[in-house]
Amino acid sequence: MKDFKLFYRADFLLGMKTIAPVIVGVIPFGMISGITAVENGLSEESAQIMSVVVFAGASQLAGVQLISEGAPVLVIWLTTLMINLRFTMYSASLAPHVQLLPIRWKAIIAYLLTDQSYALSVTHYAQYEPMENDTGYAQTSQRSMPPTPQQKAAFYFGTSVTVWVVWQLSSAAGIFLGGSIPDRWSLGFAIPLVFMVLAIPAIKGWSTAGAALTAAILSVIAKPLPFNMGLVVAALAGIGMGMLIERSPLAQSRQPPTDHQTKDK
Amino acid sequence: MTLWLTILGMGMISFALRFSFIYLVGKFELPAIVQQALQFVPVAVLPAIVVPAIAFTDATLDLSLTNARIPAALIAAGVAWRTRNILLTISVGMVALWLWQWGLELR
DSSP: OGGGGGOOHHHHHHHHHHHHHHHHHHHHHHHHHHHHHHHTTOOHHHHHHHHHHTOOHHHHHHHHHHHHTTOOHHHHHHHHHHHTTHHHHHHHHHHHHHTTSOHHHHHHHHHTOOHHHHHHHHHHHHTTSOOOSTTOOOOOOSSSSOOOHHHHHHHHHHHHHHHHHHHHHHHHHHHHHOSOSOGGGOGGGHHHHHHHHHHGGGOOSHHHHHHHHHHHHHHHHTTTSGGGHHHHHHHHHHHHHHHHHHHSHHHHHHSOOOOHHHHTO | OHHHHHHHHHHHHHHHHHHHHHHHBTTBOOOHHHHHHHTTHHHHHHHHHHHHHHHEETTEEOOSTTOTHHHHHHHHHHHHHHHOOHHHHHHHHHHHHHHHHHHHHHO
């Protein structure tokens, strides 16, 4: 039980506080996934169990759709793989922050990984790290010491446990209360809004803006690709564009003439 | 039985993808170019989720003004850019969507 030393209360609470506004978008998403599952003929128990076992909204929506169409299991699994491929990018991006933690903590971190807690956690960690790209002197820390891996994990758990609990409760609400929410409320629109709020603070200069714009345009062009491959293609193109701009003279010349090497000490 | 197997498989695949690099990193050093690429993951993936969700109705591209999600998203993006306030952005975005839809119904 000495792992409880990992439990850093202040960071956990800060994580909860940071994720709180995002929860507004998780609730309709969870409810929609619950409603869709039951509407597509899954039993109430299997719909709820899917929410716990898979815990990934977009692939759950696609999954129940395919199950109701009687698609082959392999097609369903392949679709899950494609829709959730972005998690490997999140996993790689989060990995350096958690690499010193015990393996079973890493496993729990992985199980709880979502777009929301990923985006807010890396944004939180980045506040304490000097950046070498066009963000220049991004040192806006609220406290002087950078967080330890345990504190980073505690912050992450604050965000991700909250998302998990709310996801399960809102799935259950969708499953058991059913379609009593009128379609015309368009609650589903809260989902892209949340992703948008997560993306915008990460745009800080030419390279990140170029990455976002490229991914946005490509996501429309590549949308017809099967198995949601459009998302992966667009994301890779955006990443490529960001790297190109960062290596170009445009980004170099924008590098502030700075004292940030000395300031960070 | 097949249903449980399907769900279990979906869960295992999702977990494997999430665990992949968290498990692997530390076993070897990530090349610098990969580390550079990783910085761009959030700014590339998130817009690629958002834009189709706004611009497409079912599977058709709909860039007309009768697609209320477009003006609502633009207004919300403005609010997000200026205030960085998540709750305010979602509220303004939802209200803008409802007002636009209401306006369309009145026409």
